[in-house]
Amino acid sequence: MDLDRNRVPMSALPDYADPDYFDHGAVNKQTDYHRSLPKHSSSHIGSAKTPNDYIFGDIIGDGSYSKVKRATDKRSWKEYAIKVLDKRYIVKENKVKYVNIERDSMMRLNGYPGIARLFHTFQDDLKLYYVLEYAPNGELLHYIKKYRFLNEASVQFYAAEILSSIEFMHSCGIIHRDLKPENILFDHNMHIKITDFGTAKILPPKYANSPDSTMFSSSFVGTAEYVAPELLSKQVVSKSSDVWAFACVVFQMITGSPPFHGRDPGVIFRKIMSLDYDLPKLMPIEMVPLFTSIFRLQTTERPSIRELKQFSFFHDISWNDLFFQTPPPLQSFRPNYHHIPVNSLPPTYRSNMTAAAAAGAAAAHASASIVRHQPKFVSDQKMGNLTNRKSASPPAHYGQATLRNQPSMDMFYNRLFPSNESVVLSSAVLLSLTAPLPEGSKFPSGITKMFLKKKSRVMLLTNMGRCAFITKGKNDRFFIDAEVSLYNPSVEVRFDDNKSKRFLLNLETEAWIVEDTSENISRLRDVISKFNRSGRSSLDRSSPED
Numbered sequence: 276m277d278l279d280r281n282r283v284p285m286s287a288l289p290d291y292a293d294p295d296y297f298d299h300g301a302v303n304k305q306t307d308y309h310r311s312l313p314k315h316s317s318s319h320i321g322s323a324k325t326p327n328d329y330i331f332g333d334i335i336g337d338g339s340y341s342k343v344k345r346a347t348d349k350r351s352w353k354e355y356a357i358k359v360l361d362k363r364y365i366v367k368e369n370k371v372k373y374v375n376i377e378r379d380s381m382m383r384l385n386g387y388p389g390i391a392r393l394f395h396t397f398q399d400d401l402k403l404y405y406v407l408e409y410a411p412n413g414e415l416l417h418y419i420k421k422y423r424f425l426n427e428a429s430v431q432f433y434a435a436e437i438l439s440s441i442e443f444m445h446s447c448g449i450i451h452r453d454l455k456p457e458n459i460l461f462d463h464n465m466h467i468k469i470t471d472f473g474t475a476k477i478l479p480p481k482y483a484n485s486p487d488s489t490m491f492s493s494s495f496v497g498t499a500e501y502v503a504p505e506l507l508s509k510q511v512v513s514k515s516s517d518v519w520a521f522a523c524v525v526f527q528m529i530t531g532s533p534p535f536h537g538r539d540p541g542v543i544f545r546k547i548m549s550l551d552y553d554l555p556k557l558m559p560i561e562m563v564p565l566f567t568s569i570f571r572l573q574t575t576e577r578p579s580i581r582e583l584k585q586f587s588f589f590h591d592i593s594w595n596d597l598f599f600q601t602p603p604p605l606q607s608f609r610p611n612y613h614h615i616p617v618n619s620l621p622p623t624y625r626s627n628m629t630a631a632a633a634a635g636a637a638a639a640h641a642s643a644s645i646v647r648h649q650p651k652f653v654s655d656q657k658m659g660n661l662t663n664r665k666s667a668s669p670p671a672h673y674g675q676a677t678l679r680n681q682p683s684m685d686m687f688y689n690r691l692f693p694s695n696e697s698v699v700l701s702s703a704v705l706l707s708l709t710a711p712l713p714e715g716s717k718f719p720s721g722i723t724k725m726f727l728k729k730k731s732r733v734m735l736l737t738n739m740g741r742c743a744f745i746t747k748g749k750n751d752r753f754f755i756d757a758e759v760s761l762y763n764p765s766v767e768v769r770f771d772d773n774k775s776k777r778f779l780l781n782l783e784t785e786a787w788i789v790e791d792t793s794e795n796i797s798r799l800r801d802v803i804s805k806f807n808r809s810g811r812s813s814l815d816r817s818s819p820e821d
């Protein structure tokens with residue numbers, strides 16, 4: 276079931292009658308450079324396959340404008356991951372360019388073992404399908420969360436695989452621009468497969484062998500924690516921006532969190548621009564130069580990949596047959612107490628650190644604390660103040676329902692709630708999590724806005740003042756992944772200016788920015804304000820006695 280169906284007027288859409296609309300760049304005209312690329316045979320990328328050739332299984336990934344599903348080829352019984360993209364949404368959100376970039380860059384990189392392969396693309400009236408090599412062992416992020424600090428042997432081995440794959444990408448003239456643990460997957464044999472080339476930069480051919488520090492203009496793409504300073508200060512990227520992200524990923528593997536983290540993109544960017552990061556005291560000494568040499572503001576000061584491969588951290592890596600080796604088992608990091616703590620580093624290492632980083636390292640040594648940053652939407656605990664509810668704990672069926680045999684979406688949505696509660700308004704939205712906005716401060720704009728992670732959700736408002744955000748999970752089951760009571764007096768609702776489709780739910784410890792994509796903003800404004808006003812007026816009435 277497509278949640279957005281019936282929400283976008285057909286007249287607003289371009290003509291998709293041409294089956295090659297996406298496959299041959301009718302929307303995004305091919306540049307001379309694209310025409311100069313080697314052509315792939317039509318059996319490889321083209322319309323030879325259809326959705327009927329596959330048995331679709333669970334959703335295994337939820338991107339900002341796509342769902343990734345497990346699928347089995349009916350003839351070969353081989354398993355694939357099929358990325359299903361909603362054409363209407365892509366056009367409406369101006370994502371056509373990214374969809375084509377993803378296909379073009381993956382085609383160019385096909386065959387390298389560290390990069391997920393794209394086998395076919397095809398489409399039907401509503402969707403685009405990218406048939407990808409299936410990486411059944413999930414994301415690197417999963418293992419970082421599971422083990423918190425990964426063992427040194429794994430960090431070394433996987434850092435080498437990632438670095439080799441980046442080197443290959445760069446040699447093909449592709450800068451990934453969004454390397455992060457969510458985009459590094461594991462195949463059957465626990466070798467890496469880099470994915471998500473939707474925001475890659477495809478360089479003109481003459482730059483394929485350019486130095487890593489050569490800069491290219493770039494829009495603001497990527498993920499705040501892994502973005503390099505040159506993008507923030509000059510709106511440019513270089514191959515060494517991927518190397519910066521690589522260092523952030525390796526840092527996260529060994530310490531559990533990325534080096535530059537914070538509650539909102541603004542905080543993260545300030546830390547990146549001032550190179551404000553901490554080196555935990557038990558970090559293996561051989562790893563330190565990796566970070567101190569890469570975390571430099573000037574791209575020219577960062578080592579090239581060729582130089583990095585010579586670092587002592589990689590001294591026993593056999594680079595030529597990495598993907599034929601058996602990876603070391605992923606485990607938790609067991610600190611080797613013979614490692615030298617950071618505060619007794621030789622002066623050459625210390626001189627590479629900024630004052631802030633050195634002070635941070637000293638502080639980290641004193642407290643040995645490593646802060647973990649895993650943004651997470653809150654759910655049930657926010658429901659405590661829901662009025663008219665006898666109990667804060669959800670009923671047994673709460674949060675899950677199947678879609679089958681439901682005559683209308685609203686009736687279906689009602690099944691998510693207790694029987695005395697019903698949906699009064701639903702709308703497709705983009706939801707992002709950020710730090711609470713102090714009174715009087717403006718909504719995120721410019722690059723801070725661009726780096727907010729947005730998730731497509733359906734927002735439901737119920738007659739009980741509940742504001743729930745739902746998404747589709749495994750087996751086509753919907754679930755509520757964030758919700759709040761608008762009657763809760765500590766929830767502040769703030770609308771952006773009149774022209775904007777955004778509003779903010781300011782909670783005590785975090786804020787949700789909601790952007791309406793269903794032309795419903797004025798109705799949302801009315802209903803939400805009504806609920807929230809009554810909650811806040813009860814706060815005003817009760818505060819004098821408190």
Ligand SMILES: Nc1ncnc2c1ncn2[C@@H]1O[C@H](COP(=O)(O)OP(=O)(O)OP(=O)(O)O)[C@@H](O)[C@H]1O
Binds near residue numbers: 391460
């Ligand atoms: N080949 C694959 N094998 C297994 N899982 C995959 C594969 N490709 C993608 N996934 C899963 O789906 C998720 C989303 O995929 P992908 O990052 O390509 O989508 P996206 O729309 O670009 O996401 P985002 O908006 O988060 O950048 C991945 O993080 C991963 O968990």
